[in-house]
Amino acid sequence: MKITETIDIRFPKTLAEALRLQAGEKTRGQLLAGGTDLMVQWASGAPTPERATSIWNLPELDAIEIFDDFIEVGAGVTHAFLRDAAPIHRHLPALVAAAATIGAAQIQARGTLGGNAANASPAGDTAPALLVSGGSVLLASRSGTRTVPLDRFWTAYRRIDAQPDEIIVAFRLPRKGSARERFRKIGTRRAQAISKVMAASRIRIVKGRVTSAAIALGSIAPTPVRLSAVESLLVGQKLTPALIDEAEQLAQATVQPIDDIRSSADYRRWASGRLVRDALENL
Amino acid sequence: MTKPQSPPRRLIGQGMMRVDGDGKVRGTTRYLNDLAYRGLLHGAVVRSPVPRGLLKGITPDPDYDWSGITFVTAADIPGINVVHMHDRTMPLLAELGGEIRYRGEPVGVVAARTPERAAAAAAHIRLDIEVLPPLLTLQEAVAVFKARPGAFDSMKDQSIVKGDLARGFAEADDVLEAEYWAGHQEQLYLENQGLIVFPQKDGSILVEGSIQCPYFPVHELNDPLQLPPEKIRVRQTPIGGAFGGKEDYPTMLTGYAALPALKSGRPVKITYERNEDILFTPKRHPVWVRYKTGFKKDGTLTAIECDFLLDGGAYLTLSDVVMFRGILHCALAYRCDNVTIRGRVARTNSMPCGAFRGFGAPQAIWGLESHLDAIAARLGKPPHLYRLQVHARPGDVTPTGQVLSGENGSTACLKLALQRADFARKLKRCSRGRLRRGQAKWYGIGLAFFGHGAAFTGDGEAKFKAKGRVELTRLADGRPGIDIRVSSTEMGQGVHTVFTQIAADALSLDPGRIRFPLADTGLTPNSGPTVASRTTMVVGNVVHRAALDLKRQIESFASRRHFKGAAVELRRSQLVAPGRPPLPFARVARDMLAELGGASGFFQFELPPETKWDQQAFVGDSYPGYSWSANIAEIEIDPLTCEIDVKRVTAVLDIGRVINPVTASGQVEGGLTQALGYALLEKIGTGRNGLYDAARLQTYIIPTARDIPEFDVQFVEYPYTFAPPGAKGLGELPMDGLAPAIANAVEAATGRRIRTLPITPEAIFAALHPAQGAPAS
Structure with missing residues (x-):
């Protein structure tokens, strides 16, 4: 099935504008980051929304900041960026390893950490690595920001603790310090699995x-x-x-x-x- | 004293660049969906939502806007509602009042200006079906076969009998019996199915599309469309892969598109999206095969008894011939005087299975090569030494009574493969479920050995008489050149290149002056379908002989016109006569085109007159020639997770004369990769709703580049001298034997034999932990 319905996609330039657009929405389903999950779902016959808001390339979501105790990874950071971001490899090696196993190179170039978390698939590869960091999610809405610990973020199958008017802004992930991390995936094959x-x-x-x-x-x-x-x-x-x-x-x-x-x-x-x-x- | 002539430069045996490579690499080749036509309607097939039932009503939704939409049902079929295939039982569209036999069976076709509108309209056809209980899978059919043989619904039975089975078992010191299973496999060509039917003013139709066998629709739809063969013209568009998947199915698709085209008077195009293509086109037949073998203490095989059951799906289509090829390979490769093989095609309520590279042989060889390792283990003999002892070689007699000639390199394949893989030494390192010193993973090495009958079964080629022409013509640049006119289709295997090499060598011309137009049944003689590993062997011989015929005509013309009757030879693009200055081919050809308008060499294939075949008894020369191969797989299994990593595959093949070693090796590596998917990854089941459960690329798992092992591909050449240049079959052979080689390696690595394909980590885990869910040891 092809996507035949017209979707009105809006391209806010700033997070503030995106939050304003999102303020009146009743679902989060039309927040479009890299599109690697949503485009596939729509093309497979899932109901398409009348309109969507692109949060791809929003400057406020794109940064990785290294603090003394934690790393703040913007929700819009792609898997490819994580994979290649040498400065964080020694702080969050499991997350970097997980990002490197997602899909193919093209998917890694578009898919984002925030999108992977929001899609809330039980098979989302970055989720276990995020969980073991003991970190939290930063959510923003027009009425302010709040923080949700990652181990309370995924509440049920494909459900997350976020309101329709909230956008995932960043992940605050404690550095591993002297601990050891490991990530291992058993996939359906050796790549693109x-x-x-x-x-x-x-x-x-x-x-x-x-x-x-x-x-x-x-x-x-x-x-x-x-x-x-x-x-x-x-x-x-x-x-x-x-x-x-x-x-x-x-x-x-x-x-x-x-x-x-x-x-x-x-x-x-x-x-x-x-x-x-x-x-x-x-x- | 005459100066010795340098021999003509030969292209056969050289890795000539692919003649179609430039367009495919640059993306300039135009496939069906790259061709823009105006005024097309797009067809969507209306399908049964249940796997079995009585069709009681077909009602277009009265509230839907049907303007501009053409809708056809079986009532619109001009003639008899049947696709010929092999037994004339399958309706083109399900008949009102008739029985629906599989989920997705076409009930009607909707055609509209856009694919989206056609799909939307198709969803507004209401079907009234009285649901009946289905028999969906081979597992269910085999359960019936075992418990109540009388109730088992077989669409075709065929046996092969050699010697006296009872005597063979009486002579045996030991008997081993086992069953082997494999499921569906999807061809997964890159380009999905698609074609366009253009209705013509004279009532005929022109078909353009991705069609592996252009003459099939010409001869399979005469009854339903009430059109004689000359009124169904098929033009092949470049094919983005087929593997058999575009052999039988495009005939059905042509029928679906032709009905609304004839009704509306407008061209109708149908192309499938991947999901529809996986769900509703034919796949490799699932198999259940049971071997019971008797053997002496010294290993001599005294009896082979085999039941070979294929899941044919809801209609026979071409499953009888797939089963024939299967049973002909069930005991081909080993010496045994007493053989009984019983083949059957089970009817199930599923999409009819169809052609897929190997065509029954991979299913047979999967069972036989697994079983042979099991016999060797019972005898306490290493599997390679046992195969060296009992394998078939020149002078041996096949189960159908054919004596293998000296042109069978079976022994050479086996010995070279064992040597190149260092099999005997590595066999001692196999883990058998316990890590040895220095091993972090379980290691296993496995062998499979097999033959593959090349070309049509029995006297099929004698009856078919493949025809082809090689023509002198003007090429696009206005200068003279050559057209190869055979109906063999290029679908990635390299036929355009190898036939160019064959024609260039036969004519002693520059390959740059040789063209191979895509098949058009209005212009191209019928050299037969591009199937059965027959193309280079049979049609290559037709091209060779037709080119020699044309060469003689050119030489004779030059002799008369330019050399005053002297003996003339076309050699390295020049016409040469003793004592005269040579003339360039281009000059002579221009004169010939001016004077005669062209010239055409022709040949029609024949089998040796002594070929004998009894189709009823299955006795005689079952194939014109045999290719042979030995595959060796080296694998590692992670004891932590049971994940399987195929590290290295050695394949030695006797395919007769190798025309192009580069394209041949590529074809072998591709086939081995497809076989690796069959062995390990490609799992597809059927839900209770009758639909395949892995109908997307997300769930139907094929190998990626990371899953592909290191390959060592070698050829030994035992040419088929009856048909120069002497090729035998190649296309299917690489698909035949890697699955059992991997299964044998898994046994060597883990100590467990897996008898069902694909061999997944889950299957190995289950074999190692018979009490499910038990903690790991």
Whole structure:
């Protein structure tokens, strides 16, 4: 099916103008950033809106700023920019690795971090990496701004904690510091693949003991999820082979994935534990 | 003393640049959707929303604006509502009062000024259908076959019997039985299906489109359209890939477009979007194959019993011939005196399956090559040594009683592949489910060995008599040149280039003066469809012989006109006679064009007169020639995730004389990649609603460049001397054997044999953890 309806697309020049246009809207569905999700959905027969607002190239959404404790990544930053932004590689390596696995080069050049989060697909590759940073989302509307912790941002399948008049402005992501991060994706093939399961982790070890642990999975639940039970198991412990076995089994016991076109629930459950093992064995 | 002549420069065997390459690389080649026509109507097919039912009513929505829209149903068919195909049972459009047999079966066609308006109007046709319970899949059909054979609905049965099966099993020391499965595979050509039907003033039609076999619509639609073959003219547009997918289906599409074209008097174009193309065009047949084999302690195969079931879909179309090719490959490659193979085509309520590169052979070889490794394992013999022991070679007799001639390089393929891949040494490093010293991943190496019958089955080529011409003409620059006139279509495989090489060598002319116009059934003799790995072997011989015929005519003209009757030879673009100054070809050709208006060399293919084939009993010479190949796959599997990485593939092939080693290697690498997708990635199921579950490129997963291994492709040449220049079949061979080679490598890596394609990480996980969901060991 081709897109046959006419969509009135507005091109605000500033965030303020975009917020003004968005103020009267009843849904967020017509906010168009890179378009890599929406254009495909519209072309596949999803209802097209009468009008849309392009937030592509808004200068207020485009910056990456490095602060002492955190990095603020603009919502309009593309996956390609993240992939190539050397200064942040050592601060947010899992996010950079995730961005580099999304789609093809063309998709990475258009797709944005804010768009990936707002699309709220359980298979969104950047979501687990964002989650393990322990950071938050900055939302703006005409009435002001507010901050939502990332682990409360994805509320249900394809639902986010954002009002129709709000625009995602940036992500405030704590730098990893001395912790180790890892991202691994099991996709449908070796490139241009949608995830069957993926995992991101940020784990800090001081004097042989885990002092903090964040592990998140994607594609195994209606939303990206933190494995808090596994995290609690690890904190304060030495990473022995027995503990890694236990963490793997706990992860498998915790998750409740589904069968779909890309994989089976059984495999996903097993692989969830395997990716936890992978994270812990490769610190 | 005469000076020794330098031999004529030969193009055969050289990697000549693709003659169609420039336009394709620059993007100047104009495909169907690049051709702008005015006044076209666009067709949209109205399809059944259920996989089975009785069609009780077709009602255009009375509240919809139907102005400017042409709508046709079976009632508009001028003749008999049937597409000929192989058994004249499939209606062109579902008949009112008749049975709907698959989801998406065409019920009508709407044509309008824009594709969008046509699609919108098609959605306003109300269908009244009494729903009946469907039988959707091969799994369901096989369950019936096993439990209640009498209730199994087979559209075609055929057996091959050699020797005495009971005696063979009596002689056996051991018996091994196993079943193998594979699902649908989509051709996924880059350019979707599409064509335009132009109604002509005299009541005939002209068809233009992406059509692999231009003569098929000419001969398959005479009854429904009430048009004789000469009133259906088909012109091929450049084809953006086909792989068999544009063999049978364009005939049906021509019928869908012709009906509103004839009714409205306006040209009608139908092109599919990818989603519609995947959902509603034919795919590779799913297969269930059961082998029961008897063998002695020394490995001698004493009995092969095989049941080979294909899912034909709702109508036979060409599935009988796919099944024939399948059973002819079920036991081809190995020595055994007692063979019984029973082929069947199951009827299911699904889109009829059709042609796809390999045409039944990949399904047969998938089972046989998996099973042969299993026999070797039972015997405790390494798989390569066992194949060296029992493989078929010159002097051996095939299951149909054909004696293999000395032109079969089966042994050479096997030995060279084993040597190049260092198979024997690497086999010892295989992990078999336990990491060995120095391994981070499970390693496996797997072998498959197989033949592929080239050209039409049996005496098909003798009956068909492929015809072609090579003509002297004026080219676009006004100067003389050559036209190759055969109906073989260029669809990426390189036929335009290899035929140019063959004609240039036969004529001893510069290939730059040779042209290969796209097939037009109004102008091009019928050299047969571009299928069955027959083109270079059979039609290449037609081009060679027709070019020699033209060369003799040019020489004879020059002798009479320019050399006073002396013996003349056309050599390296010059007419040469002893003791005379040579004349350039261009000069003689200009005179010939002026005096005779042109000249044409002709040839009609024949098989050797001693060829014998009994189509009823399936006894005799089942193919004119055989190509051979050995494939070796080296893989790594990550024990952490069961992800499979094919690192390296060695393929050695005997395709007879290699006309162009560069295009041939490219065709092999492409085919191996398609086979890799079949082996590992391309999973497509059927939902209870009768629709395929992976109907988009997002869900139908084919290999990317990152999934492609390192290839080592080598040829050994055992030419088919009966038909110079001596090529055998190439097109399908690379698709045939990589899937079982990978399955054998998976077994070597994990210790588990997977008997269903595709072999996904999920399948390996399930094989390693029979109690599902059990924690990893």
